[in-house]
Amino acid sequence: MQSISVSDIIVKKAAESRIDQVDFDKLVFGTVFTDHMFECDYINGHWQQPTIRPYGPLTISPAAKVFHYGQAVFEGMKAYKDDQGKVFLFRPDENFNRINKSSERLAIPEFPREYFFGALEELLRMDNDWIKPGLGNSLYIRPFVIASEIGVSASAANQYKFMIILSPAQAYYSGDVSVVIAEKYSRAADGGVGYAKAAGNYGAQFYPTRLAQEQGFQQVIWTDANSHQFLEEAGTMNVFFRVGDKLLTAPTNDRILDGVTRKSLITLAKDAGIDVEVRRVEVSEIVEAAQQGTLKEIFGAGTAAVVSPVKAFSYRGTKYDLPAQESSYAIRFKKALNDIQYNCAPDPYNWRYPIN
Template identity: 70%
Template sequence: MNTSATQKINVQKVESSRIGQVDFDNLTFGSIFSDHMFECDYKDGAWQNPTIKPYGPLTISPAAKVFHYGQAVFEGMKAYKDENGKVWLFRPEQNFLRINKSSVRMAMPEFPRDIFFEALIELVKLDKDWVKPGLGNSLYIRPFVMATQVGVGASPSTEYKFMILLSPAQAYYLGDVKVVIADHYSRSANGGVGAAKAAGNYGAQFFPTNLAREKGFQQVIWTDASKHEYLEEAGTMNVFFRVNDTLLTAPISDRILDGVTRKSVIALAKKDNITVEERPVLVSEIVEAAEKGSLKEIFGAGTAAVISPVSAFSYKEKTFELDKQEDGFASRFKKELLDIQYNRSEDPFGWRYEVK
């Protein structure tokens, strides 16, 4: 891993900001980008020329390996503004560690800690006016790495580009989320890349998710590829099941993303003396709990939507509705997480990270 000495980041500022043209009350998630972006190239075995520059198009060869062999990984993070105008990140160390873990699995070079944090802080500071105050508003942060070597030989790229984009976001309310439990398609294999935030993992889910959408469901809860017996994750979020007052979630494996929101929910639950079982969760036990009435809640946990309550799930053409829980675990964890993220409460775990 290249943890070489800090290289000075070259900063090229925009001549005039585009912020005045943005309607912050009507944002489509991930479609508008802030004034600046960060870029750093890997060449000759080293990360070089870290640069903050105006957001704009890349000039890249159509033979760049990212287009052909999918060597690309990413992260999702957010910056939040508190009532005093201070800007905060949430557990950024977790995203730093995970992007490098993802890169290793995709045979890509790790990114140095010092440049990661310096770039992140400088970039968010420069575009801090794009972080709007108010619960739910945030600046979505997208670090990513892609293979840029020119060549269509099927071997790891020798050149890469690490970038960070910033996109202003409003509260991401998914509405009533209805999910389908997968019984045919799969997200990942034992010994595959499911634990990595690899680009191809996401594109691969779009087709089966479209099939679910056609039937009136928004997401798929993936199951093990061998027999579809065990519940895994929902592709853009980890999933929790509340049976009576116990919280169940699949353990981390090479098929499941080690979600930051997931591990934060587990920590909050344990602090509140809620029993959490991280263990293989059978589809059959959740169906049985739904039939008996002991299944109280299902919710997703991920950076974009924080916590997404699930209102119904379908399994093999049978649909199970869940009663709305106004003061259930989902709303409780969501409030606790938002309060920490927006500096509205104590931070007993030291999760907040000030951008200053």
Template identity: 70%
Template sequence: MIEIKKSPTSKIDKTNFDNLVFGQVFTDHMMECDYKNGEWQKPVIKPYGPLSLDPSARVFHYGQAVFEGMKAYKDKDDKIWLFRPEENFNRINRSSERLAIPEFPKEYFFNALVELLKLEKDWIKKGFGNSLYLRPFVIATEPGVSASAAKEYKFMIICSPAQAYYSGEVRVKFSEKYSRAADGGVGYAKAAGNYGAQFYPTNLVKEEGFQQIIWTDANSHEYLEEAGTMNIFFRIGDKLITAPTNDRILDGVTRKSVIALAKENNIDIEIRRVSVQEVIEAAENNELMEIFGSGTATVINPVAGFGHKDKKFELPKLENSYASFFKDKLMKIQYNEAEDKFGWRYEVK
């Protein structure tokens, strides 16, 4: 089913695994599958390398591109695991549908992932925090600049070795002007343009000493929705609160996992709209204990402080934080070091 063309050489011996910059080193192979004549062709695993595309390929002109972020982990016995890969498969097809891209077959997706990971198994290093980041993506390749959905596409998977992700202390600013997404838009999809549109407002807050933005709703800027490229959680007292998903908010796999773990561990969690005013009042009353983001790359990213308009707030440094609790629980499941009560692990055989 899958054609495999092995690379004659490997870059692995020239790779410094002790000093990896996230997303800048790639493995020896990639998966490529073209959509032509109304159907997906035979997937091919081939040596990693540049693509040749027509300058009029529609991805360059109309942004028909979606992607996913996943990781593969190696346990102490050299077994390789994925974490909830069916969620990623379903979501890339939901994203594709929103951008008028044809659905990718499930059998192709999983067979390609497994064969690719078997080839690249030596790139997955053991040890808590080490992983192989996987980037499935789809782009419109049909030549032509007429403003319509393409009839030709390329589905690819590339792999990048990753270390434990330490971002240092992160401070965020609540957005007052710019929005990540609007009602009826593509906010729930992992569309490439969603992320490109974030860079400019994020650069503005960096000039003020913040690292990320917490996006607010586009209509009123009164409700907090996402942080940078992550879903966001607030702990007020011992209550954990996160915004519900909608067509503006990405249905994060890590977010769903945190919610499930909170319920299993009897942590009081509410999934509801979170207002800017509620969080500011909680901070002023010393009731705001934590803010943290969740996502594939970082797993859980604690927030040290936040800003709104001209005010800045620092969060307490907790010894037993919810952020560290959830990160530990999730990573132990991902690395096969704890019982998987939810059936989230997927073994690559």
């Protein structure tokens, strides 16, 4: 890797901010973007001089390989502002390591750590006013890489574009969520790219999710591709099951994303003295627990919603409603995680990353 420095980043400021045009009380998640973005190209075996410039359209050839062979990976992370105006990231090392792990799986070159963190910190300083304080408010951060080389030969590209864009976000609430357990379609297969945040993973989910929505469900709980006997993820999130007072979740492997929220919740639950089992979870045991009344909660875990409770699930045409819990794990650990993210509580894990 070539010698690099954060001072190499060229900064081109927007002539004027667009922030006054935004109604922060009516944000639609992921549709409004801040004044600046980061861009860096990989050419001739090296990452070139990086740039922060005003947010705007790209000019890219229709023959760029990303459009033909799907070499694209991304990350999702957030910045938070406390009541004193201090800004924090949450476990950004995990996102940096994972985007490079995803890139490796798709034959994309590793991105330099100095550029990643240098770009993030400078972007957040420049667009600081877009980060609103208050529980639920945040700035969603989307780093991504695409293959930009021109050509339609079926081979890995030699040129790439790494970018970071920022989007202000409010508290994410999707309403009461009902899910259907997948019996035919799968999110990922052994030996595939399920563990990577590859763009194609998500594109392939849209059709079976639409079928579920046509039946009155909001999301799909994915099962393993080989037998459809084991529960793996919920929509675009990792998934947890509370049976009695025990918390169950599937282990990460080459089909399941190593979610930052997932591993954080596991740590919080274990430290709270809760019995957490990270193991393969069978559809049959969850259905049996629902029938016996010992299934208390199902919830998804991910960056956008943090924790998304499930009120009901369907399997083989039978719907199972979940009872409301006075001492909900989902609510309890979402609050514990938010308190750390928003600097409202001590951070014994050193998960907060301050932006100075």
